[in-house]
Amino acid sequence: MKFLLCYILSILIISTASVSADVIAAEHDQICINKIWIENSKGKIACVSSGTAASLIERGWGTMLDNSDNLHVISSMFEIHPEKMKTSSPLPESAMGPQVDYAKGYLVEEIRDGLYWVTDGAYNTMFLTTGQGVIAVDAPPSIGENYLKAISEVTEEPVTHVIYSHSHSDHVGSMNIFPDDAVYISNQKTSDTLSKRNDPNRPVPTITFEDKFTLEVGNQKLELEYNGAVHESGNIFIYAPNQKVLMLVDVIFPGWIPFKDLAMAQDVPEFIAAHDKILEYEFDTFIGGHLTRLGTVEDVEIQKEYFLDIQTSAAKANREISFMSIGQEVGFANPWLVFQIYADSVTQQCANDVVPKWIDRLGGVDLFTYDHCWKVSESQRID
Numbered sequence: 324m325k326f327l328l329c330y331i332l333s334i335l336i337i338s339t340a341s342v343s344a345d346v347i348a349a350e351h352d353q354i355c356i357n358k359i360w361i362e363n364s365k366g367k368i369a370c371v372s373s374g375t376a377a378s379l380i381e382r383g384w385g386t387m388l389d390n391s392d393n394l395h396v397i398s399s400m401f402e403i404h405p406e407k408m409k410t411s412s413p414l415p416e417s418a419m420g421p422q423v424d425y426a427k428g429y430l431v432e433e434i435r436d437g438l439y440w441v442t443d444g445a446y447n448t449m450f451l452t453t454g455q456g457v458i459a460v461d462a463p464p465s466i467g468e469n470y471l472k473a474i475s476e477v478t479e480e481p482v483t484h485v486i487y488s489h490s491h492s493d494h495v496g497s498m499n500i501f502p503d504d505a506v507y508i509s510n511q512k513t514s515d516t517l518s519k520r521n522d523p524n525r526p527v528p529t530i531t532f533e534d535k536f537t538l539e540v541g542n543q544k545l546e547l548e549y550n551g552a553v554h555e556s557g558n559i560f561i562y563a564p565n566q567k568v569l570m571l572v573d574v575i576f577p578g579w580i581p582f583k584d585l586a587m588a589q590d591v592p593e594f595i596a597a598h599d600k601i602l603e604y605e606f607d608t609f610i611g612g613h614l615t616r617l618g619t620v621e622d623v624e625i626q627k628e629y630f631l632d633i634q635t636s637a638a639k640a641n642r643e644i645s646f647m648s649i650g651q652e653v654g655f656a657n658p659w660l661v662f663q664i665y666a667d668s669v670t671q672q673c674a675n676d677v678v679p680k681w682i683d684r685l686g687g688v689d690l691f692t693y694d695h696c697w698k699v700s701e702s703q704r705i706d
């Protein structure tokens with residue numbers, strides 16, 4: 324998932340760089356990483372941090388560059404496969420979230436009754452004030468120390484309890500920012516994984532559970548439940564019954580399709596089945612761990628519909644495209660070549676079916692539908 328952040332940052336940078344393609348070509352060492360190109364009325368171009376960009380723009384120095392030619396710029400900057408990465412289509416309204424102040428680095432907002440979410444625009448998580456200490460869930464490194472600032476913005480309570488949604492370091496790689504004497508909680512399988520990783524940034528939990536665990540602190544309650552490896556072995560549903568908020572990381576991406584390959588799901592049938600498991604909960608706000616905004620029940624239903632379309636189109640392609648007839652065309656001397664052409668043909672047919680139906684409904688459809696078609700069509704052949 325680190326790639327995702329880098330990717331988003333790249334797009335943020337590159338999407339501002341169209342007119343400057345010549346500048347980049349002329350001064351090719353000057354790549355504007357993690358910063359923003361802005362241009363003034365005299366054509367002077369600067370690569371500056373987001374905070375500086377904001378203040379320069381506010382003072383009328385110039386404007387951010389638009390993204391009309393971004394593939395050309397990207398191609399000149401990175402080793403990419405243009406045929407696979409067709410630049411990003413304009414984003415549908417559903418993919419938009421609240422504005423994050425990038426100079427500050429995060430946004431913190433109360434959802435309700437002492438439950439807050441924190442986001443940096445790419446990653447998000449939640450914490451709960453209880454009157455007797457804060458319960459913090461996850462600690463994505465992209466938010467890092469800003470998580471503590473966000474908490475101290477709304478409460479003076481110390482963090483007393485910490486919950487792992489799962490083991491992946493892009494969501495929990497800063498768990499060591501919390502006090503040493505905080506109680507760390509995870510599913511047993513996550514704890515087993517963390518013991519093997521031996522990562523000082525991801526302390527081994529002090530409390531573990533197998534199926535269910537109810538955490539009550541002060542006047543607040545969270546219900547933790549393991550419903551199978553819907554993303555990885557040990558990832559849990561985190562439910563706040565009083566607030567009607569459900570958190571499950573790396574499965575549902577409100578307003579967007581998931582990252583490549585079902586967001587790196589370990590088990591395709593479990594990932595698909597997760598949609599119905601989520602819909603069994605009584606919630607009205609969903610926290611998915613990624614991207615621009617909070618979710619709703621409808622977002623889960625929409626993603627479920629997207630994957631039903633992928634399943635249908637992948638099954639159709641699997642029925643219609645014949646491995647043997649490809650082999651007869653290209654010969655069987657290199658079986659991997661036959662497999663490669665076969666898998667690519669099935670995947671491409673599925674993507675061709677699905678992309679036009681969804682391009683105006685969810686963000687990222689043009690970028691990762693191919694990868695989801697690959698994963699689902701291969702699962703239909705082997706699982």
Ligand SMILES: [Zn+2]
Pocket residue numbers: 489491494554572573
């Ligand atoms: Zn993950």
